[in-house]
Amino acid sequence: MQNQQVLTKNQKIVLDIIEKSSQPLKAYSILFDVKKKGINAPLQVYRALDKLVEIGKIHKIESRNAFIACKNSKCQITKATVFSICENCEDVKEIHDHKLSEHLKHYKDNKGMKYSKYNLEFFGLCKKCGKN
Amino acid sequence: MQNQQVLTKNQKIVLDIIEKSSQPLKAYSILFDVKKKGINAPLQVYRALDKLVEIGKIHKIESRNAFIACKNSKCQITKATVFSICENCEDVKEIHDHKLSEHLKHYKDNKGMKYSKYNLEFFGLCKKCGKN
DNA sequence: TTAATTTTTGTTATAATATAACACTATGTA
DNA sequence: TACATAGTGTTATATTATAACAAAAATTAA
Numbered sequence: 001m002q003n004q005q006v007l008t009k010n011q012k013i014v015l016d017i018i019e020k021s022s023q024p025l026k027a028y029s030i031l032f033d034v035k036k037k038g039i040n041a042p043l044q045v046y047r048a049l050d051k052l053v054e055i056g057k058i059h060k061i062e063s064r065n066a067f068i069a070c071k072n073s074k075c076q077i078t079k080a081t082v083f084s085i086c087e088n089c090e091d092v093k094e095i096h097d098h099k100l101s102e103h104l105k106h107y108k109d110n111k112g113m114k115y116s117k118y119n120l121e122f123f124g125l126c127k128k129c130g131k132n
Numbered sequence: 133m134q135n136q137q138v139l140t141k142n143q144k145i146v147l148d149i150i151e152k153s154s155q156p157l158k159a160y161s162i163l164f165d166v167k168k169k170g171i172n173a174p175l176q177v178y179r180a181l182d183k184l185v186e187i188g189k190i191h192k193i194e195s196r197n198a199f200i201a202c203k204n205s206k207c208q209i210t211k212a213t214v215f216s217i218c219e220n221c222e223d224v225k226e227i228h229d230h231k232l233s234e235h236l237k238h239y240k241d242n243k244g245m246k247y248s249k250y251n252l253e254f255f256g257l258c259k260k261c262g263k264n
Numbered sequence: 265t266t267a268a269t270t271t272t273t274g275t276t277a278t279a280a281t282a283t284a285a286c287a288c289t290a291t292g293t294a
Numbered sequence: 295t296a297c298a299t300a301g302t303g304t305t306a307t308a309t310t311a312t313a314a315c316a317a318a319a320a321t322t323a324a
Contacts, residue, residue: 008272008319027310041275046311051272062194063251065281065310084245095241103235104252109227112259113216119195120236120252127244140290140301159281173304178282183301197281197310 007051013037014048015069018058024066024092061085061092063121072096079117080105088129095122139183145169146180147201150190156198156224193217193224195253204228211249212237220261227254 007015017033018025025033031045039045049067052058058067059081068083071094082095082104104118124130139147149165150157157165163177171177181199184190190199191213200215203226214227214236236250256262 010273039274042311043313044274047272062253084241084243084247086245087248093243097239097241100235100239103232107229107232107254109216109229109254111216111225112262113218113254113256114262115216115254115256116219117256118252118254120250121194122239122241122245122247122250124245124247124249130244130246142302171303174282175284176303179301 007057008048010039010044011048011051013039014045015052015057018052018067019069021069023090024061024064024068026064026066030067059083059094061121062119063123064090064092066092068092068094070094081118082120082122084122084124084126086126086129087123088125091126140180142171142176143180143183145171146177147184147189150184150199151201153201155222156193156196156200158196158198162199191215191226193253194251195255196222196224198224200224200226202226213250214252214254216254216256216258218258218261219255220257223258 013034014030017030027042027045027049030049031039031042034045049058049060053060053067056070056079058069060067061083063085080101082097082100084093084095085091104120107115107118145166146162149162159174159177159181162181163171163174166177181190181192185192185199188202188211190201192199193215195217212233214229214232215224216227217224236252239247239250
């Protein structure tokens, strides 16, 4: 059985870059950064990204095709994500709001669907950009 | 001032294809379908899509890079979208849940951000696929 | 410890998604 | 009419992502 804590070399390199960034990174920008560490091809980056998303170390911001580290050390596999995105400066923050999470986690429609995860992205202007 | 109801030729053609489909369509599949109507290039499709999204006639399913018609005739500009997506058969439905919408519309974080829109995507198994 | 299995790697090529730039046309407005 | 704005058609190209294959490394089972 696979130990979810143990990352391979490429996975570590990619995770490291993403964790050092406060903002989401795009795959090809990650590729550019890791070339000096011996990762040469897109696929090497995408494979690492896939795995890191799968084990919850990073999340994909779907509307931006970018990846951000999960700061919530408690959860190893995150199936429920909420982000706020500033449409002016593109600043992205993960939102951890217990009340909101509970609300979404227990949401049931009338179609008999079984939800196992969700992704919510809020768009607007951050404090700074909203002033102008 | 532009009348938001009046669509151009290309916009009508693209909207028509999307409205006739019960499921989200991808840009290049739309392109393939509209070639017989004189639309030849990706950009012609993307421009129509952009406009249709802007005026709320269609929505983009971000996690799938696909476009679906908005069935909610009441709203012309939709800034708040909720979808349920079956991860097995890829069936997508727009959810109109007043209580959920209100909850999300009034959501405030503690970062001083002004939200003007949001997109929520639920993932799971639909009734049919959940049985297996 | 060997063999079988699974996972990861490295690589090349290519598929799928999306936009830049430019000249031109149509439409609305003053 | 002249002007402004929005949409069109086109070519080229940028960006994002995966297929396919062989080899190496790690894991597990006998």
